[in-house]
Amino acid sequence: MAKTYFEVLKRASSFLKELGKDDYAPYYLLFERKGWNKTDWLLHMKDEIPDVEEAQIHADLNSLQQDYPPQYLLGYSEFYGHRFVVSEDTLIPRPETEELVEYCLNENLQNKLTVVDVGTGTGAIAISLKLARPDWQITAVDLSKEALAVAAQNSEALAASIELVLGDGLAPVLNKEIDILISNPPYISLTEWQLMDQSVKKYEPKQALFAEDDGLAIYKQLVKEAANCLKPAGKIYFEIGFQQGAAVKALIQEKFPNKQVRVEKDLSGNDRMVIAE
Structure with a gap:
C-alpha cells in the first residue's frame, strides 16, 4: 500500500520521540534534501513518497537513534547566511x-x-x-x-x-x-x-x-x-x-x-x- 510523506515522517518522528531523541530531525533532513519550506510541506505532505526517499529516511533513522548529528548526515550546516561543509x-x-x-x-x-x-x-x-x-x-x-x-x-x-x-x-x-x-x-x-x-x-x-x-x-x-x-x-x-x-x-x-x-x-x-x- 502506498505511503505518504506525512505517514512516513510521523512514524519516524514518533520513534525518535519514544527514545528521547530529537523528533524534528527527520523533518529537518527531508526539508533540506528536498529544498522544501513549511509551505511546500503543506502542499506535498499527502503525496505518495517514492521508495528511494523512504529508504533514505529509514537510513537516517538508524543514524539518528545513535545520536549522529543531522548536519553530518547532510555534510553541511548553515552559518551566517552561508552553507559550510562540515565533517x-x-x-x-x-x-x-x-x-x-x-x-x-x-x-x-x-x-x-x-x-x-x-x-x-x-x-x-x-x-x-x-x-x-x-x-x-x-x-x-x-x-x-x-x-x-x-x-x-x-x-x-x-x-x-x-x-x-x-x-x-x-x-x-x-x-x-x-x-x-x-x-x-x-x-x-x-x-x-x-x-x-x-x-x-x-x-x-x-x-x-x-x-x-x-x-x-x-x-x-x-x-x-x-x-x-x-x-x-x-x-x-x-x-x-x-x-x-x-x-x-x-x-x-x-x-x-x-x-x-x-x-x-x-x-x-x-x-x-x-x-x-
Whole structure:
C-alpha cells in the first residue's frame, strides 16, 4: 500500500520521540534534501513518497537513534547566511557564534584590518568576516590538518580569500601586527563531560571542545600571545562558556589593563562573549 510523506515522517518522528531523541530531525533532513519550506510541506505532505526517499529516511533513522548529528548526515550546516561543509573533523557551527561575528562586524567598519581567527574549524568565522569585509586581511589558524582541509574547501566554495595556517594558537602569526583577534576556542571543562549532549560527546572532535584548567587554558595562552602581536588599539573577541565571563574578562584585563573589557550575553540570555577594545 502506498505511503505518504506525512505517514512516513510521523512514524519516524514518533520513534525518535519514544527514545528521547530529537523528533524534528527527520523533518529537518527531508526539508533540506528536498529544498522544501513549511509551505511546500503543506502542499506535498499527502503525496505518495517514492521508495528511494523512504529508504533514505529509514537510513537516517538508524543514524539518528545513535545520536549522529543531522548536519553530518547532510555534510553541511548553515552559518551566517552561508552553507559550510562540515565533517567529523570539525565542530558544527552554532548560532551563538553567529552573534560573535555580528559583534565583530558591527563594531569594526574600517576597510583594511588585519584579523586572526584561532581555532577556525570549518572556517565559519573567518570566511563570514571576509565575505562581509572583502578588504580585511584574514588569517585562520587551526591545530588540525583535517579541519584546515575542510576550511580550505569552504573558502574555495564561497570564494573567500583567507590565509589558512596550521599551528597552535597565535604562534604562527607572532610576526604580524594584528587589529583583531577573534576565537571560539575549546572552552569546555573536562568536569562538564556528563552535561554534554550525546551527539556532541560521540561524534564532534574532542580537541575542538575541551580545555584544561577549568576550560580556561586556551584563553590564557591566547591572551599571553596576543601581548606580542596585538596592536595597541587592537581588539579581542572571544566566545566563552556561560560561566566563564568573569574569569576570561579578568585574564584579559590583567594583561591589557588599558583596554575596556566587557561580557556580552547571547540571545538566550547567557554570558557568551568577552570583548576587549
